[in-house]
Amino acid sequence: MTRIRPTFRRLVALTAAAGMLVLAGCSAPTTPDSPAGGATLVVATSDEPDALNPVLNFGVDGAALIFDGLVARDSDNRLVPGLATALPVLSAEGRTVTAKLRDGVQFHDGTALTAQDVVFTYQAVLDPKVDSTLRSDLDMVESVTAPDATTVVFRLRYPYAPFLQRLTLGIVPSKLLSGQDINTTGFNRKPIGTGPYKVESWTPGDRLVLTANERYFGGRPANNRVVVAFVADDNVRAQRMRAGEFDAAELPPKLASGFDSDNTYRVQRVPTADYRGVMLPMGNPVLADPAVRRALNLAVDRAAMVSGILGGAGEPAFGPVPPTSEFADPSTVGTPTADATAASALLDAAGWRPGSGGVRAKDGRPARFTLMYPATDTLRKDLALAVTADAKKIGIEVTPAGLTWDAIDPRMKSDALLMGYGTPYDPDFVSYKLFSSQFAGQGYFNPGSYRSEVTDRALQEGRDQIDPALRKAAYTQFQKQLAADVPWLFLTYLRHTYVLKSSVQGAAPRVEAHEHGVANSIWWNINTWTRS
């Protein structure tokens, strides 16, 4: 027994020594920060693109860092010239757009940008062989031609007033891509654009490394490199932000507010056009009654949802046109708190009488319906539960059901659904398909089969008329009609929350769309950011 002791001790000592060695070997010094101006900026997002190609939906609304469109947007989301010398003009009948290209713009590989590249980009989107969902947004394009090397002409099938908003799509080089299969080309991994940054490397699942484009036509970026780290898990992203790895990161409101008290960080709550609401299907016998829909609209407590569920990072929503839009109609804005008395009075007047178990009924039909939400989305779940609780107070029984999309899809005609989307750029973009009767019951376009001649006419006017004043009038009427018909229960607009290091300067938040990731996040103008 005594003979083992030295061995035992030696073993323990050896193990400990090995451990120390490993630790010592690992505490390698971290790379020191480069001097100001030449800094590397690191941003983190959960949303990794599957291809870095505008034709395959990468950064189609501009701010794509690697690419430029014919037009771009400033910090107020107003259109400004991009690769075009001046803002292109839509012809009076709304079916022709002519764009003149800037002189001397070069792709990252040094080749000159020509009108042929623009033609190629748009034709690639329209090619049925290419796996691009953007085709649905550009179905008004009849032809794209290049009469000379610096002129591009778009011909449209029908008048489309907001067409210039579609010209933010990044332009790809035709020389590199023509004759190739766009779906599988290596370009999608290591693209060449005209944008402020060149792609140095992309490690899928890890990070995208961008370097400054010295020849950028808008001026050389104020920093040398930008790293976009892809961190899918929210908690992990928050912890790595806390560890000082990132200069900016997108975080959910509740995790972001943990940085509020620390003055080495700055929390930005950016307004969006991204709304959440309940789609009320006309095929449901209870919801088909406008009185029930209007009563629900009065009964939901939007203020409580914003403060309780969103942690203050949002605004009450009363329609699909965000309050920040120039087309917003302030007269359709209701009260953010619930008015159960008025809601109950509406139901009483319509013949929905209090019945057994506190549930109202009319002609023997109890006031109950199912409210579906995608099960993995906790925000939509919380909102669905809040709607359920508010409806109960006025005698309407809601059964919330968390489902997968494939289970939701076949039931959208008869069961309510918590949906969400929205872009700030033009009211036509989403609303035209969501509320026109011609799209009734077509998948996610108007799934509840809402039909209103007034709405149809207003949406068509907004698309046909070039005159901004006429468009504004049309969308005002559209919003009033929605407020009267209540085909949706609009609940809240979200704010996208970001945490930035206080030492980072240059961030200019602008109203964001539903989609935000590498492109079109708070770092849309990161080429002007510096670190002190």
Added chain:
Amino acid sequence: MTRSGRLAGAGAVVRRRLLVAVPVLAATSVGMFALGAASPVDPAKQYAGAAAFTASEENLAQIRANWGVDDPLPVQYLRWIGNLVQGDLGWSTSRHEPVAAVLSDRAGWTLLLIGVTLALVLVGSLLLGALAAYRRGGLFDRGLRAAAYAVESMPVFWLGLAAIAVFALALGWFPAGGLTDVTATSTSWADVAHHLILPVGVLAVSQAPWFVLFVRDAVAESMRDDHVLAARARGLPGRTILFGHALRTALLPFLTLVGTHLPELVGGAVLVETVFSLPGLGAVTVAAALGSDFPLLAAITLVTTAVVLAANLTTDLAYAAADPRVRLDG
């Protein structure tokens, strides 16, 4: 009997196992495709993401036609097998790149994580388990067992976040995640090693209790065996008794345990990859499953099946090497 004599039938065993492996792999791949046919998820909608809300049904149908995912199942399967024979693993619809590229980009990191962890767990649990068994009931034994039971009850995910909070945020010894320093200009091995210490440590610690407790019990048992008592009676040194006699007997069931425990290690690796944002197979596997990306799922399943079959074969060969009573050519 010499060592080479013990492995005399190894070649025949390997050949026999390979013959069995072919139908197993074929059955696995057919199963994958049958599951795919039963799945109601539309891969084109998954691919479109949020754009599914603005894309027309005609647009999505074109994309499905481009991928051939609407073809009858046997057609899709035969096409897949045909391409596989030519070395083409197919097209990943969720990552929008060839399956082979997805695997080659990511499998290496997962294998590295699992391999290093397995080696660490094996060496560590044999050492700690044997030492605990030698001084059964002592302070070290009791402490080790308490720690093992405590760790066993902690979810890997929680363990990972806790390790980040302590070692990355509070002490600042290790990075909180990623494969390399986020601003690094190249992938250096020292940098990767520095980043892998926490994930490997967490995965090893989470997997170790099972092995440690098993080795401890098995060695404690064999310390009472006749041949160990005889060795003690002859006055052999403690080290020789513990590692040469007692541990050797306990090693046999342990080898089987490693083989059966491998899938659990892979499962733990998926979670650890998520917590430490490592670009391994874990995250893509989850994305492929959610997005009905059957070419990618089929490839990952095939690779995993092949690894498990290979692990079983290795276990059997190791068994033969460790125990003279086991004969491969029987």
